[in-house]
Amino acid sequence: MTANAPYSASQRDTVVELIQRSAAKYPDRPFTVIDGTPYSYGEVDRRSNAMARELTSLGVKAGQCVVTLFDTNIDVFTCWFAINKLGAVWVPINTAYRGEFLRHQVSDTEARIVICDDHYLERFSHIAASLPDVQLILTRGGATDQGCPITIKPLDTCRGSDSAPLPLEVKPADLAALIYTSGTTGPSKGCMISHNYLTAIGRVNRRYTWLDEGQTLWTCLPVFHAAALCAVLSVMADGSCIALASQFSLTRFWDEVETSGATSAMLMASIFALVAQAPECEAEKRYRGKLKMVFGVPITPPVRKVWQERFGVELVSSWSYGQTEAIRMTAVPLGETPPETCAGRAVDEYEIQIFDDQDQPVPEGTVGQIVLRPRHPGLIFDGYWKRPDSTAAAWKNLWMHTGDLGKIIDGYLYFCDRAKDYLRSRGENISSFEVESSFLSHHAIAEVAVHAVGEQSTEDELKVTAVLREGAQLTEHELCLWSLENLPHFAVPRYIEFRDALPKNPTGRVLKYQLRDEGCTPTSWDREAAGISVRRRK
Structure with a gap:
């Protein structure tokens, strides 16, 4: 198109x-x-x-x-x-x-x-x-x-x-x-x-998945995730099969894939690297070359090479970009070899452009906000539930504003950065507002800011910078143990720092950019250095 x-x-x-x-x-x-x-x-x-x-x-x-x-x-x-x-x-x-x-x-x-x-x-x-x-x-x-x-x-x-x-x-x-x-x-x-949106994303996903009629797509992603929903809906039109593992197991990975007979698999984040680095097993050797495609984000070039050379997977694809509001905005047609670091190009169903702060299109190769609109009715979300103001803000000038930064070169989208308060850890998107609300429920916390530190290239390391209530006694170790009981595993911070005050602008808004820029200070407590690990709990 x-x-x-x-x-x-x-x-x-x-x-x-x-x-x-x-x-x-x-x-x-x-x-x-x-x-x-x-x-x-x-x-x-x-x-x-x-x-x-x-x-x-x-x-x-x-x-x-x-x-x-x-x-x-x-x-x-x-x-x-x-x-x-x-x-x-x-x-x-x-x-x-x-x-x-x-x-x-x-x-x-x-x-x-x-x-x-x-x-x-x-x-x-x-x-x-x-x-x-x-x-x-x-x-x-x-x-x-x-x-x-x-x-x-x-x-x-x-x-x-x-x-x-x-x-x-x-x-x-x-x-x-x-x-x-x-x-x-x-x-x-x-x-x-x-x-219509759900069924459409299934059709789009299927177009870019190596799967013939009646074959099997394997994933260990939970179905509450939009990406997994996309995979489920993609198999239904021609009676193909979605094989699901209720939990990811590194030791059973190849046995489960072999048992399923899958020709394609949808994975996520660290799973690609974990499997690539795992010791060789008999099921892996038996199934070499039978898994034709794996896809998901992110995949680094070295990990992609392992999947291709060691496991014999012909297509290892991470060339996609999407949000819940528009789950599959970009992709790469089967058989096409795109630039390694791109996020694919717009699928036929969407028009994607890059805008500056004034909603003006920028020249090719210039970084700006990624915006999009559908070419057909019913192909993106219908707005935010009970939040007309948020919906209107996202749809400014009749383009959906993603809040992400990117650039387009030769038709390929390149993802460059994320919205300021966007956090991602262990494959999950995280609301800094909700994490902060949870910490503020602690009797000893007066003020708190949750933010990322480090390069923020794929996954974030979370830091909590907090101010204690007057007279309160609390250690970083104690607050970390409290967060293990009160937060999702992926939102438990790695770093904690107590301060007398948070940096603010004249209107009282916390300057998170300053906290991000400061990163880990000499007084930042490190959960990993303290030997505290985090695992998903039931």
């Missing part, structure tokens, strides 16, 4: 129609294989039909939000499709969230029903008093908490038995999901995702 291609009509679809078509055409083909257990298209369709009827009896209606907090299991899909078949809005929450992170997102949705794995029930019990809209929690496994003021029932009581198809009442423009952003400069915002 040329750079001047006009805005035009395109294919319109819904998640409900997509699963129904696939189930009708490929009823016995595996839709997903989770930790080695297969589930066919027909089975998943029937399960979701039956559950949708039960959710109706609980009062779920079109337009209402239903929150899920799940590890990777079959009920992710049963609940997602059941919710969407009622015209309701699915809200998948990151399983690392707890405390204020979890409270904000659940409360923001005004959801009446939450569905979760048993071991996450305690998190809701701790914040139940701050969730006035939630009336019912359905637990996968049937756990109960007698001290929780919210009614709790086993999810098994809502599986239903009537699996006949439901009347189709969902339109492409209807909301299918809320996916929360990282909230880089304030509370995280819910991106309103339409049915």
